[in-house]
Amino acid sequence: MHPAPSIIFFTVFSGLGFGLLTFLGFGKPDYSGFTAFIFFLIAYVFAVGGLVSSTFHLGNPQRALKAFSQWRSSWLSREGCLAVAALTVMGIYAIGVVFLDTRWTLLGLVGAALSLATVFGTSMIYTQITTVPRWSHWTTPVLFILYALTGGAFLAGQTSIAAPMLLLLGVFQCVYWIIGDKLFSASGSTIETATGLGSMGKIRMFEAPHSSKNYLMKEMVHVVGRKHARTLRIIGVLCLSLLPYLLLVLPPFYHLISLLALLLHIGGALILRWLFFAEAEHTVGLYYGQR
Amino acid sequence: MTQLPTHTEKKLGLVIDLDTCVGCHACVISCKGWNTENYGAPLSDQNPYGADPSGTFLNRVHSYEVTPDEGAAMTVHFPKSCLHCEDAPCVTVCPTGASYKRVEDGIVLVNESDCIGCGLCAWACPYGAREMDQAEGVMKKCTLCVDRIYNENLPEIDREPACVRTCPSGARHFGDLGDETSDVSKLVAERGGMDLMPELGTKPVNKYLPPRPKDDQIDILAPFLETVAEEPQGFLGWLDKTLERIG
Numbered sequence: 001m002h003p004a005p006s007i008i009f010f011t012v013f014s015g016l017g018f019g020l021l022t023f024l025g026f027g028k029p030d031y032s033g034f035t036a037f038i039f040f041l042i043a044y045v046f047a048v049g050g051l052v053s054s055t056f057h058l059g060n061p062q063r064a065l066k067a068f069s070q071w072r073s074s075w076l077s078r079e080g081c082l083a084v085a086a087l088t089v090m091g092i093y094a095i096g097v098v099f100l101d102t103r104w105t106l107l108g109l110v111g112a113a114l115s116l117a118t119v120f121g122t123s124m125i126y127t128q129i130t131t132v133p134r135w136s137h138w139t140t141p142v143l144f145i146l147y148a149l150t151g152g153a154f155l156a157g158q159t160s161i162a163a164p165m166l167l168l169l170g171v172f173q174c175v176y177w178i179i180g181d182k183l184f185s186a187s188g189s190t191i192e193t194a195t196g197l198g199s200m201g202k203i204r205m206f207e208a209p210h211s212s213k214n215y216l217m218k219e220m221v222h223v224v225g226r227k228h229a230r231t232l233r234i235i236g237v238l239c240l241s242l243l244p245y246l247l248l249v250l251p252p253f254y255h256l257i258s259l260l261a262l263l264l265h266i267g268g269a270l271i272l273r274w275l276f277f278a279e280a281e282h283t284v285g286l287y288y289g290q291r
Numbered sequence: 292m293t294q295l296p297t298h299t300e301k302k303l304g305l306v307i308d309l310d311t312c313v314g315c316h317a318c319v320i321s322c323k324g325w326n327t328e329n330y331g332a333p334l335s336d337q338n339p340y341g342a343d344p345s346g347t348f349l350n351r352v353h354s355y356e357v358t359p360d361e362g363a364a365m366t367v368h369f370p371k372s373c374l375h376c377e378d379a380p381c382v383t384v385c386p387t388g389a390s391y392k393r394v395e396d397g398i399v400l401v402n403e404s405d406c407i408g409c410g411l412c413a414w415a416c417p418y419g420a421r422e423m424d425q426a427e428g429v430m431k432k433c434t435l436c437v438d439r440i441y442n443e444n445l446p447e448i449d450r451e452p453a454c455v456r457t458c459p460s461g462a463r464h465f466g467d468l469g470d471e472t473s474d475v476s477k478l479v480a481e482r483g484g485m486d487l488m489p490e491l492g493t494k495p496v497n498k499y500l501p502p503r504p505k506d507d508q509i510d511i512l513a514p515f516l517e518t519v520a521e522e523p524q525g526f527l528g529w530l531d532k533t534l535e536r537i538g
Contacts (some may be wrong), residue, residue, distance in 0.1 A: 001416070039325075059408020061427020066387035066405055070293045076411055077386035129385060129415045130491060188415075195369060196485040196499050197309075201359035206366055209319075209351035212343045216419040219410065234439045283488065284419035287353055287371065 003277035007206040010054035017047025019152025025112025079121030086114035120146040133187040170241025194286040205289030221285040225278030239269025299397035302469030304496035312462035315366030318454035322350040325423035325453035373420040373433035374495035390411035
């Protein structure tokens with residue numbers, strides 16, 4: 001699949017923002033006043049910035065409000081509704097924490113749950129796409145939620161939670177690849193089933209229907225990016241998980257080192273989210289003799 | 292509404308005969324011609340006279356080489372457009388309600404004034420039947436020529452999809468696949484019509500008729516087509532003998 005920058009930015013940063021909101025909803029860190037304001041500001045800039053970025057790839061963004069209407073069937077619509085609900089509840093909660101020095105615990109917990117549900121909604125946009133077997137698996141929501149919780153713990157300054165989460169995320173990301181690499185073959189879709197001609201013999205694409213690339217090939221048969229996939233996986237996991245972990249647990253601990261670890265983590269997340277799209281193979285590629 | 296109807300009164304669709312399709316792409320052109328000037332936004336082209344032309348098409352013809360375990364390989368031309376699936380995954384993912392499946396005839400359509408151009412429906416379609424128009428930013432797909440098939444301003448013979456009307460080899464058929472007594476249903480039953488990627492559970496309405504097996508027997512006219520002169524005669528015969536003597 002085509003790794004659109006706006007979508008990579010959206011999934012990474014809104015994930016981080018809602019991850020941080022989840023921790024803030026649980027009262028971690030337990031600040032009030034201006035310090036709390038800064039934490040909420042970062043969370044909202046990330047979450048809302050990510051959501052706004054997602055509208056950049058739309059053909060007609062002026063109609064984006066219509067996307068809240070089909071929550072009965074569409075995960076994209078559900079995600080939008082959940083995001084608005086989470087931001088509203090957490091906004092009210094933030095007023096209490098920042099301005100009134102009051103923590104409405106129940107409201108915070110509801111906000112945290114909605115924030116996490118929003119990340120789940122984002123992941124389900126991809127999980128529901130059965131035409132991309134690598135995505136259409138229970139490991140996708142788990143991966144997205146682990147990303148959000150790890151980044152959230154990091155941003156919330158919860159080092160004792162963030163450090164083990166970093167390792168867990170790194171391990172799960174590798175598990176995701178080990179399982180994911182086999183899913184397309186396991187789905188049973190081949191050029192033979194795609195054309196229905198499998199009973200007659202081996203099928204090979206003889207002539208393409210068009211002389212240059214079309215929308216389908218640009219959007220769903222993105223094979224160029226997979227060339228360096230292995231190298232990027234290693235660099236990505238090092239930046240996402242291992243290096244930040246070492247920086248956090250090895251003394252001495254300074255805020256500057258913690259910031260460096262955070263930047264590495266976000267950089268790793270961006271690389272791996274790029275790969276999440278670039279490595280995803282769509283069944284339409286079969287019609288072009290590719291994957 | 293992007294929830295799929297539990298039942299449609301008709302299942303209008305196409306039956307495509309892979310045995311008779313000659314791969315001329317006339318259906319591609321007639322489709323583009325009709326649909327660029329009728330229902331919805333025109334089907335734009337990008338850089339049409341340049342080095343890297345591309346454009347929106349609702350119907351495309353692939354060609355495949357089939358190599359059996361024994362015997363000669365053959366070419367199969369393979370037209371592909373929206374299959375108007377009963378369980379259409381493109382409809383349910385739509386966040387705005389722009390995509391829908393009609394209860395009265397089962398046609399899957401896009402209401403372009405509601406489409407935000409997010410492209411998720413094109414991702415959800417296993418067959419590559421939907422293409423985003425790069426000029427309008429809305430999703431385009433086969434409408435089964437909904438503006439022809441019910442159009443009383445057209446002569447009755449023209450009230451079928453443009454691709455079917457234009458096909459010079461009679462490889463495309465249009466009708467109600469929900470009615471067992473319809474011509475298309477009988478054709479599917481008789482010729483073993485098949486679904487594309489049935490493993491994905493989309494339940495396509497359109498069916499494909501597999502190519503008939505090639506005859507093993509040599510045609511009865513073949514003896515009359517045998518080479519007349521096995522041995523070279525006249526000047527060539529003399530040349531042949533002379534060259535043999537020298538060699």
